[in-house]
Amino acid sequence: MKRWLPILIGLVGSPIIAFANDWGMGASNAKIPPPTIFTPVSTPANEIDTVAYFTITVCAAIFVIVAGLVVYSIIRFREPPGDDGREPAQVYGSNPIEFAWTTVPILIVFVLILTTARTIYSVQAAPRPPDSILVHVIGHQWWWEFRYPELGVVTANELHVPLSDRAHPTPTFLDLESADVAHSFWVPRLAGKTDVIPNRKNTMWIDPHQPGIYLGQCAEYCGTEHALMLLRVVVEPRPDFDRWIAAQKQRAVADASVDHGRQIFETTACVNCHVVQGTAAEGRFGPDLTHLMARETIGAGAAMNTPDNLKTWVHDPSTIKPGALMPAMNLSQKDLDDLVAYLVTLH
Amino acid sequence: MVENSQNEVRLPAPSAAPMLFALGITLAFAGVVTSVSVSIVGIVIAIAGAVSWFSEVLPTEHEEMVTVTPESVVVVQAKLPVAYLEVGEQLNRAVLPLEIFPYTAGIKGGIAGGVVMAVLAVVQGIIFHGSPWYTINILAATAMPSLAQATTATLSAFNPETLAIALLIHATASLLVGLLYGVMLPMFPRYPAFFAAIVAPLLWTGLLWATLDVINPVLDLRIEWRWFILCQIAFGAVAGYVVDRTEKVRTLQHLPFAVRTGIEARYRANDDQKGDA
Amino acid sequence: MAGSIEQRIPLGAEGAVSLPLLDRIHQWVVTVDHKRLGLMYIAGGLVFFIVAGLQAMTIRLQLAIPNAGIVPPDMFNRLMTMHGTTMVFLVGMPILTGFFNYLVPLMIGARDLAFPRLNAFGFWLWLFGALLLYFSYIGGNGLYGAGSAPDVGWFAYAPLTERAFSRGNSTDYWILSIFLTSVGSTATALNLITTTFTMRCEGMTLRKMPVLVWMSLVVSFMILIVLPPLSAAQVMLLLDRFVGAHFFDTQAGGSAVLWQHFFWIFGHPEVYILVIPAFGFASEIIPVFSRKVIFGYEVMVAATVAIGFISMSVWAHHMFAVGMTPAGNAFFATSTMLVGVPTGIKIFNWIGTMWGGKIRFKVPMLFSVAFLLQFLIAGLTGIMLAVAPFDWQLTDTYFVVAHFHYVLVGAIIFMIFAAVYYWFPKATGKMLNEHLGKWHFWLFFIGFHLTFDTMHFAGLHGMPRRIYTYQPGRGLDTLNLIETFGALVQAAAVLCLFVNVVRSLRSGEEAGNDPWDAWTLEWATTSPPPAYNFVEQPVVRSRRPLWDLKHPDDPDSKYE
Amino acid sequence: MAAAPAVANQSQIEWKGSLPEKGRVGILLLILTESSFFAIFVVAYLFYIGKSLNGPYPKDVLSPPIINTICLLSSSITIVFAVRALRVGSIGTFTLWWLVTLALGLEFMIGTGLEWQELIYHDGLTISTNLFGTTFFSLVGLHALHVTIGLILILFVSILTLLGYMDRRYAERTEILSWYWHFVDAVWVVVFTTVYVIGR
Incomplete structure (x- = not known):
């Protein structure tokens, strides 16, 4: 027991070390159903769910039979206490039984393969209908860029897609590309994951039939902040989606009361990486900030998008997301306040 | 390695050369990420190691004589005979x-049963849907998602691709089940006919009934269970008969x-x- | 135990004379004896096992609760990379190589390996390569000044490993050290095959070799064929990083997916390279403790060879999510599921061996039975992962982490422990304590299941791999806390093993030559065996030469 | 084992005779593993054919090195003559053919060197120019490295021969070395086909 003591202290102590701010994300996540693969709300995820249950059932049946044999034989054939030590009969084997337990697995595998192949084709080879939405998803080191080429909208980290009616499906097709290293786009309740690889274009599609917010995140190791490359998909009925598109198309509002903040924005390094439509900011390395406040989170889901969190973020992003590629801006307190005051007008 | 005398054994002599050679190579590699001087030292050590290694195997291998300790490793015989x-x-x-059917019996049984079953299935297609291709297309839907939305007319038409897939599925399944029959029937010595024609087909049908909506949704929607069971039993009876008729071999x-x-x-x-x- | 050895003869030169420490070290450094090299491999592997285990503990502590701050993200990524690399290249490979080195010549009745100096070379190359990897903690500094180990994952996906994204030298250390250890492994594999083909004792035809020797043959062939792709890819990556080549440089038209193919052509068979030796241990231990001959020897060997072949055509099942064509996905799903068939045959044959036997539950057998059940589960989750659409959800999640830890810990580490308990008496002449061994087993068994069973569920709940933290409110908190607790229980179990080993070496019970009443040739010499293994070259007439001697009225050779 | 006879008897000698020679098994396994290594570079070459983003392209700068190829391939024949001569113990013939083999191998290396000089200084193609340069120099360079290793070993044997240390006892070892040389030649056939036939 004494040897355990340091370890126990470590375990008890770790929550204290870790009493870190979750920047409001815990409360926000708790309102969203957890991203479980067995609660699908979109056709690809649904098909996977079906084939998954089938596979699990088959495997569970095999497990019960084989594990039953193992347990039976270790109970039935254990050497009894006080045994005379006489060696049991030496059975070399049985070709028919070898044959049987080769054939049965092949039959099972055969059925599984057929089912698998059909599901692969029905998900991967689905044609893109004309009234679908097209989104370019671009993975960056540690955030997501979403571009709607047919609708003229650019946003980040929170993907908006319309609800798809089973009778009149309006699926969303995603073209996946990467600006740097390999990532993987994954929203468990909507579809399986598809890798986002530089110098290669992958596609996938979703057609959610239930409105709501769906959590996802990057699933391919992509460097320091792989863990905080989160994303959300907002599924809304078509009219709401259209309203969101219309709002996103607006240029940034110029509010005279925050002129000083805007000047700071336009005269510091911010403009090298960020876009604000209608200003000098045309950088492409960071997320488009034109409608920053329309998003619920910042830092690719690392923190809730509140003015306080924004201040912390701009002052030094590594407080929230150590290793993030955005540099600390080192502004005076007043400049920081004014800059964030400007940012919160970007609805 | 044949011994000179009974008290000595020749073994390869210990040598530091392999270790030196490995160290040299590692240092030569490490120089890539540290400094050229490390590489140079490494290469010198590696050459020294290699030369000394060569000198140990050329012209003949260095060996040392090890004295054998006389020992008697006695294996004690078991006191009791082995159980029978x-x-x-x-x-x-x-x-x-001790006796089995030859494996060819299973193959023959599978082929015979498969043929009978296929004929019955095609007959069903002709009777109920006026097309021999109907059942074939439906079987192929196991592997073809495109048939999921197909109409009855499409399913009644001839399609070489679905024919090939259906044939593959049917042939593979028939052969495998036939082989299984050949192997398993001797394990049911009392009522082989009952097992082959009734129990196995019903078991198989039950399994399919439980999983068909996943394995083949198209078939699940359109299946005629009575005919299906009839086909299964026909397969089981024919395959079982062919197998059972074959003579057993020791x-x-x-x-x-x-x-x-x-x-x-x-x-x-x-x-x-x-x-x- | 009826039929054990009458007396134990003390060893000559090695055991009796006590030399000064420096001389003894020198003896080990210059040795070309397969037994000493085998023990050095195993000892080295166990040291790195502790290191990688501590890394795993840190990882688990960091993930015990959401948003923990025990290690920063970059250090976590280094821990994860080093844990994976160490476990595969510096723990699994050397321990299994070590056992083969030790056992194969003894089991086939040879005096040494075919190329004893090459064997020593392979060991030292492995050791120095391993040290080079750990030197990166000091010497891996790049632009940022601080020393650092590689942080690109043990799979090192391009282009994260290119200069643009991985500055400094840490990735170069990874490349060079893996290259060196691979060359060492290749040399050993070549040596083992040559030994098996050319140095079997009289009467030991290929069909009369112990199953373990067959497994070593299959594994060695796999090493010869699949390690070079890894080395080749490493050379390409090194050229990219040092002379500006563009193999995996996506900016210049290079392909990131090509690296994945090259890596997994090695990476997947590597899993089998690690697990087939475990099969070999099981095929030696289960018969002895069931008191029965192995069930279906020919089928067992054939199944292993089949696994070896099929496993070389399944690599891209690690890549179902990279956007292969549906036909490609279907092909790799099929081949992957087919591996399940020979694997299933092996499990059935081990059950067939136990069936009708008289099972003695000594510690090696306990580990072997646990291995059977855990490997069964690992195989079944493997089938789930082979269903490509299901894999789109499961790949790169904790479900996969759980799956491969079931293979690597639940099967391989369990069987390594079984093998340690089984052959420790042969190598040292001392028994390991049975009581402590049972503590070791049960603690490890419980800890293992606490940790890795729950990981499956974390994966199904959407927890990706390789994340240094996760947010609260996503249904992952309780699962991760249980996993960390399980990891601590496992650590306690490993402590039991080390206490046991140290105690036994100091004051263990004398083992005798044949403590388990076993049947293969290594039990026909003294414990520990003399430098020359056997005074006279043995002659065998069956797969169980010692059985024949113990049952002269009813020898195997009459039937085989 | 206790039951075994103490002195090597007839059956034991017979048994040993039925097992293969370890040097031969070893070199075959080395060839197997090297083939796997080369295969990956060949695959990479084939994969990147036509994927270079900028020139120079293979058809602009490559011409098949016919003379080199003839020299290298014929050295495989001369080395066979050499080993045969050694087996029957005629050291003089062996020395002659062995030196011819060495000369042919050297010619190949010089030819490759000239080709590379032309490519680098005249055509401006280096390993970092484009994907063609990357795969060309690494594949051909890897082969050249193996030729160099082979040549060093052949040179080593030549020196021993000229110093008079060679006799027919070493025919076996010389033959094993010749197998490696055959392998290097066989690889060149693959490399030549890949680079100068398919890749152009």
Whole structure:
């Protein structure tokens, strides 16, 4: 027991070390159903769910039979206490039984393969209908860029897609590309994951039939902040989606009361990486900030998008997301306040 | 390595050369990420190691003589005889069972049953849907998602691709089940016919009934269960009959596999001359 | 135990004379004896096992609760990379190589390996390569000044490993050290095959070799064929990083997916390279403790060879999510599921061996039975992962982490422990304590299941791999806390093993030559065996030469 | 084992005779593993054919090195003559053919060197120019490295021969070395086909 003591202290102590701010994300996540693969709300995820249950059932049946044999034989054939030590009969084997337990697995595998192949084709080879939405998803080191080429909208980290009616499906097709290293786009309740690889274009599609917010995140190791490359998909009925598109198309509002903040924005390094439509900011390395406040989170889901969190973020992003590629801006307190005051007008 | 005398054994002599060579190579590599001087030192050590290694195997291998400690490793004989199996005759070594159907019986049974089943299925298609292709297309839907939304007319038309897939599925399944029959029927010595024609088909049908919506949703929607069971039973009866009619062969208990295949006859002959000591 | 050895003869030169420490070290450094090299491999592997285990503990502590701050993200990524690399290349490979080195010549009745100096070379190359990897903690500094180990994952996906994204030298250390250890492994594999083909004792035809020797043959062939792709890819990556080549440089038209193919052509068979030796241990241990001959020897060997072949055509099942064509996905799903068939045959044959036997539950057998059940589960989750659509959800999640830890820990580490308990008496002449061994087993068994069973569920709940933290409110908190607790229980179990080993070496019970009443040739010499293994070259007539001697009225050679 | 006879008897000698020679098994395994290594570079070459983003392209700068190829391939024949001569113990013939082999191998290396000089200084193609340069120099360079290793070993044997240390006892080892040389030649056939036939 004494040897355990340091370890126990470590375990008890770790929550204290870790009493870190979750920047409001815990409360926000708790309102969203957890991203479980067995609660699908979109056709690809649904098909996977079906084939998954089938596979699990088959495997569970095999497990019960084989594990039953193992347990039976270790109970039935254990050497009894006080045994005379006489060696049991030496059975070399049985070709028919070898044959049987080769054939049965092949039959099972055969059925599984057929089912698998059909599901692969029905998900991967689905044609893109004309009234679908097209989104370019671009993975960056540690955030997501979403571009709607047919609708003229650019946003980040929170993907908006319309609800798809089973009778009149309006699926969303995603073209996946990467600006740097390999990532993987994954929203468990909507579809399986598809890798986002530089110098290669992958596609996938979703057609959610239930409105709501769906959590996802990057699933391919992509460097320091792989863990905080989160994303959300907002599924809304078509009219709401259209309203969101219309709002996103607006240029940034110029509010005279925050002129000083805007000047700071336009005269510091911010403009090298960020876009604000209608200003000098045309950088492409960071997320488009034109409608920053329309998003619920910042830092690719690392923190809730509140003015306080924004201040912390701009002052030094590594407080929230150590290793993030955005540099600390080192502004005076007043400049920081004014800059964030400007940012919160970007609805 | 043949010994000179009975008290000494030749073994390869210990040597530091391999270690030096490995160290040299590692340092040469490490120089890539540290400094060229490390590489140079490494290469020098590696060459020294290699030269000393060569000098140990050329012209002949260095060996050392090790004195053998006289020892008597005695293996004690078991006090009790080995237990025997209670099958027919007295056996304690067995490849079980003692009699089996030849594997070709299973293949033949599978083919016969498969043919009968296919004929019945096609007849069903002709009677109910006026097309021999109907059942074939439906079977192929197991692997073809495009048939999921197909109309009855599409399903009744001839399609070479679906025919190929259906044939593959049917042939594979029939052969495998036939083989299984050939192997398993001797395990049910009392009522082989009952097992082959009733139990196995019903078991198989039950499994399919439970999983068909995943394995083949198209078939699940359109299946006619009575015909389906009829086809299964026909397969089971025919395959079982063909298998059961075949004569059983005794497994070769006492000849080793290698001898049966004729691979190791030479060493067996050797052993026999010496007797089984 | 009836039929054990009458007396134990003390060893000559090695055991009796006590030399000064420096001389003894020198003896080990210059040795070309397969037994000493085997023990050095195993000892080295166990040291790195502790290191990688501590890394795993840190990882688990960091993940015990959401948003923990025990290690920063970059250090976590280094821990994860080093844990994976160490476990595969510096723990699994050397321990299994070590056992083969030790056992194969003894089991086939040879005096040493075919190329004893090459064997020593392979060991030292492995050791120095391993040290080079750990030197990166000091010497891996790049632009940022601080020393650092590689942080690109053990799979090192391009282009994260290119200069643009991985500055400094840490990735170069990874490349060079893996290259060196691979060359060492290749040399050993070549040596083992040559030994098996050319140095078997009289009467030991290929069909009369112990199953373990067959497994070593299959594994060695796999090493010869699949390690070079890894080395080749490493050379390409090194050329990219040092002379500006563009193999995996996506900016210049290079392909990131090509690296994945090259890596997994090695990476997947590597899993089998690690697990087939475990099969070998099981095939030696289960018969002895069931008191029965292995069930279906020919089928067992054939199944292993089949696994070896099929496993070389399944690599891209690690890549179902990279956007292959549906036909490609279907092909790799099929081949992957087919591996399940020979694997299933092996499990059935082990059950067939136990069936009708008289099972003695000594510690090696306990580990072997646990291995059977855990490997069964690992195989079944493997089938789930082979269903490509299901894999789109499961790949790169904790479900996969759980799956491969079931293979690597639940099967391989369990069987390594079984093998340690089984052959420790042969190598040292001392028994390991049975009571402590049972503590070791049960603690490890419980800890293992606490940790890795729950990981499956974390994966199904959407927890990706390789994340240094996760947010609260996503249904992952409780699962991760249980996993960390399980990891601590496992650590306690490993402590039991080390206490046991140290105690036994100091004051263990004398083992005798044949403590388990076993049947293969290594039990026909003294414990520990003399430098020359056998005074006279043995002559065998069956797969179980010692059985023949113990049952002269009823020898195997009459039947085989 | 206790039951075994103490002195090597007839059956034991017979048994040893039925097992293969370890040097031969070893070199075959080395060839197997090297083939796997080369295969990956060949695959990479084939994969990147036509994927270079900028020139120079293979058809602009490559011409098949016919003379080199003839020299290298014929050295495989001369080395066979050399080993045969050694087996029957005629050291003079062996020395002659062995030196011819060495000369042919050297010619190949010089030819490759000239080709590379032309490519680098005249055509401006280096390993970092484009994907063609990357795969060309690494594949051909890897082969050249193996030729160099082979040549060093052949040179080593030549020196021993000229110093008079060679006799027919070493025919076996020389033959094993010749197998490696055959392998290097066989690889060149693959490399030549890949680079100068398919890749152009």
